[in-house]
Amino acid sequence: MKSFKIEVPQEVLNDLSIRLKQTRWTDEPENAGWSYGTNPTYLRELVTYWQNEYDWRKHEAEINKHPQFKTEIDGITIHFIHVKGKAKNSSPLILTHGWPDSFYRFLKVIPMLHESFDVIIPSIPGFGFSQQTAVNIDRVAELFNKLMTKVLGYSTYFAAGGDMGTEVTKSLAVQYPENIKAIHLTDVGYPNGTEDWSKMTPEEQAFGQQIQHWFFTEGAFNMIQSTKPQTLGYALNDSPAGLASWMIEKFYAWSDHDGNIESCLTKDELITNIMIYWVSQSINSSIRVYAENARASYMGGLKSAQHVKVPTGISLFPKEAQFPRAWAERMVSVASFNVMKKGGHFAALEVPDVYAEELINFFSKQN
Numbered sequence: 001m002k003s004f005k006i007e008v009p010q011e012v013l014n015d016l017s018i019r020l021k022q023t024r025w026t027d028e029p030e031n032a033g034w035s036y037g038t039n040p041t042y043l044r045e046l047v048t049y050w051q052n053e054y055d056w057r058k059h060e061a062e063i064n065k066h067p068q069f070k071t072e073i074d075g076i077t078i079h080f081i082h083v084k085g086k087a088k089n090s091s092p093l094i095l096t097h098g099w100p101d102s103f104y105r106f107l108k109v110i111p112m113l114h115e116s117f118d119v120i121i122p123s124i125p126g127f128g129f130s131q132q133t134a135v136n137i138d139r140v141a142e143l144f145n146k147l148m149t150k151v152l153g154y155s156t157y158f159a160a161g162g163d164m165g166t167e168v169t170k171s172l173a174v175q176y177p178e179n180i181k182a183i184h185l186t187d188v189g190y191p192n193g194t195e196d197w198s199k200m201t202p203e204e205q206a207f208g209q210q211i212q213h214w215f216f217t218e219g220a221f222n223m224i225q226s227t228k229p230q231t232l233g234y235a236l237n238d239s240p241a242g243l244a245s246w247m248i249e250k251f252y253a254w255s256d257h258d259g260n261i262e263s264c265l266t267k268d269e270l271i272t273n274i275m276i277y278w279v280s281q282s283i284n285s286s287i288r289v290y291a292e293n294a295r296a297s298y299m300g301g302l303k304s305a306q307h308v309k310v311p312t313g314i315s316l317f318p319k320e321a322q323f324p325r326a327w328a329e330r331m332v333s334v335a336s337f338n339v340m341k342k343g344g345h346f347a348a349l350e351v352p353d354v355y356a357e358e359l360i361n362f363f364s365k366q367n
Contacts, residue, residue: 005068008060016278025044037249038245046271050271063104067081067082068080071151073146080147083119085117086114086115092148094122095159096124096161096164097161101163101346102123102276103127105273106121109355116364120148124286126282127277134288135289136292138171139292141175141303149179156179158181158183159172159180160184162186166187167293186315186345188312191207214321225288225291226293229284234284236283237283251270256344256351314338
């Protein structure tokens with residue numbers, strides 16, 4: 001385990017500046033808004049800000065205030081933040097991000113959580129400053145459990161996550177119930193067509209229909225990343241404007257706002273998350289994880305799909321797909337189910353105070 005700091009070479013930033021300046025813009029439908037995908041007016045505004053006002057060095061320094069490390073587990077290098085708790089007997093808590101966010105999703109909640117927890121925030125392999133190796137989520141869970149038990153020496157710990165982090169967290173609970181005391185999730189997984197709908201409640205069936213509709217209207221990114229990610233990877237790794245477009249659409253669609261994304265996420269926060277992918281050139285390996293998950297599911301299934309038996313706390317934010325409690329109970333052992341008033345898919349980044357309070361309240365009852 002070695003200490004690590006992000007130190008992006010200046011030539012990488014110089015190259016980025018040139019690419020932003022030389023963006024070759026497409027034609028744009030009249031009054032497109034967000035109806036065709038990323039809003040062209042907003043993307044131009046964001047790229048202009050990125051080129052002329054955004055300061056990576058400032059945000060690099062902010063991230064580097066947190067103790068970061070790298071370690072090699074089973075031949076794969078894992079980047080992680082490890083902040084020791086202030087309490088004498090702080091409980092260890094691992095937080096796992098998803099896509100298109102990164103470990104940056106959880107930075108705002110560190111000051112709130114480390115009053116009670118040792119906070120561990122790893123980058124999934126293939127993402128950010130972990131090794132650019134794409135593995136399925138069950139393998140990620142194996143690596144993260146070794147990080148917690150073998151590298152950091154914890155015998156038991158808590159785990160939480162959302163998006164892909166949900167699946168990693170569920171896999172940890174299924175594979176290592178002797179180590180996982182309890183988990184917290186903001187989603188529990190989605191119907192995939194293999195369910196026996198005759199055994200589902202009317203509320204679950206309605207949720208299943210909602211998810212089917214969502215995949216037809218919003219799920220194209222998932223399909224291409226699960227089948228032919230390499231085709232997409234060349235473009236996203238070459239064009240910062242293209243990378244921003246691909247990712248910003250999801251932040252807009254999945255966040256809780258009034259039509260103005262910056263009412264919940266600032267330009268600096270959006271760009272910093274994009275920058276983590278850009279400077280590490282990890283976008284291709286990150287989207288390839290979708291393909292590894294799809295292939296593992298086809299070849300025999302993922303352990304994350306199994307029912308979780310350890311106590312599970314759920315915070316359902318309004319911009320998440322609104323699954324009924326019956327669906328949650330089908331997937332996990334529900335110990336707490338709270339329907340929130342504000343927040344979206346990136347709750348730890350959008351409403352950090354609310355998210356942190358949910359984790360503290362739930363895990364304090366599981367010791």
